[in-house]
Amino acid sequence: MAVMTVRDVDVRLGGRPILSRVSLPPLQPGRLTALIGPNAAGKSTLLRALIGAIPARGTIAVDGTEVRNIDRHTRRGLLSYMPQALPQGSSLSPYELARSYARATELALAGPDLDRRIAELFSMLGLMDDAHRPMQVLSGGKRQLVGLCLTVIHQPAILLLDEPTSALDLHWQLAAISMVRGYLDRNGASAVMALHDVNLALRFSDEIAVLKHGRLVAAGPPADIVTPDLIADVYGVAARVETCSAGIPVLLADRPTSTATSTASPG
């Protein structure tokens, strides 16, 4: 199974540095890395660099081959990116979109097998009743769930997900991340998931990487990384970390302690 390496990544946009020497723990099969950090820290920029959508310096490689040197067809099968923006409203239905994504990625499944896979994903994500309605009449949350289906329909080895739960209610946040976790477990795939909800990161990820001002400030097991000092430093928030009855750390955010810290670029 594919292992992605991300080391010393620099990105400049609009003539200024956005990411500086960012490295992630190796993205091992079955593992979920949550990417957290304040607004404008560089999370989306890092994901776009990983998919090869923007130029970057440093090492971004899958099984030792630089992503920029992997041909487009192979790259599409290996890496799948879900952008932060919700899928556009269109006259196509979720079912039609899923079929056309499967065709575009030359998914080996066809006919009834493909229909079974679409039905399985749609049923996990509560989309069966909306499967044949035009995207333009679906709610924002439903469109985000469709976007998540499209990201995994062709069974890629590495998922790069930019705030995939931002439009979802509590139930579907948990269902969406559980679907991703199950996908990683079953397929030996790995994922990097940008998240604003630190508690979702604590609950579901294997590693957390924290960005601030375009630099990596911490990375490792969730319980080691998320501390009151880190939250105060990175978010300017006074917080406590307590352990719930299931033994999972939970962040309790009390109050802002300073003005936002997110606007400066890496020097």
Ligand SMILES: Nc1ncnc2c1ncn2[C@@H]1O[C@H](COP(=O)(O)OP(=O)(O)OP(=O)(O)O)[C@@H](O)[C@H]1O
């Ligand atoms: N095309 C661009 N040209 C110039 N600057 C850009 C460009 N795209 C992003 N940036 C800047 O890069 C910085 C990081 O933005 P990015 O969207 O990666 O942050 P983020 O951590 O994903 O933020 P958020 O949590 O608000 O979504 C911001 O200061 C942003 O203005």
